[in-house]
Amino acid sequence: MTLQQLIYAISTADEKSINKTAQKFFVSQPAISDAIKELEDELGFFIFERSNRGVTTTAEGADFIVYARQVIAQYDLLKER
Numbered sequence: 001m002t003l004q005q006l007i008y009a010i011s012t013a014d015e016k017s018i019n020k021t022a023q024k025f026f027v028s029q030p031a032i033s034d035a036i037k038e039l040e041d042e043l044g045f046f047i048f049e050r051s052n053r054g055v056t057t058t059a060e061g062a063d064f065i066v067y068a069r070q071v072i073a074q075y076d077l078l079k080e081r
Contacts, residue, residue, distance in 0.1 A: 003075055005039040006068040008032050009047055013065045017054045 011021040012045065022029040040046050047061035057065060 001039060002022055003072070005035050006072055008035050009039060010065060010068055011070060012036060012048065012055060013057050013061070016056065018050075 008021055008025070011024060012018055015021050015024070018032050018036070019029050022032045036047065040048075043064065045060045045064075046058050047064055048055040051060055074076070
């Protein structure tokens with residue numbers, strides 16, 4: 001699990017779109033999809049349900065995003081110091 005994967009997952013949850021996350025970070029959509037898929041494989045559950053209309057978080061995914069936000073908030077505090 002990397003900080004970048006967490007950042008991508010949080011952004012995807014906020015945007016409800018892998019494509020919009022890719023545009024936001026100036027990377028390809030497959031790169032975001034791969035990063036999230038690797039994260040889901042490591043965790044052992046799906047963070048997102050994918051459809052042709054975008055993504056929605058699963059119940060487990062929503063809980064995970066809450067914790068991911070806390071990790072990134074702590075990381076941001078460390079960067080400021």
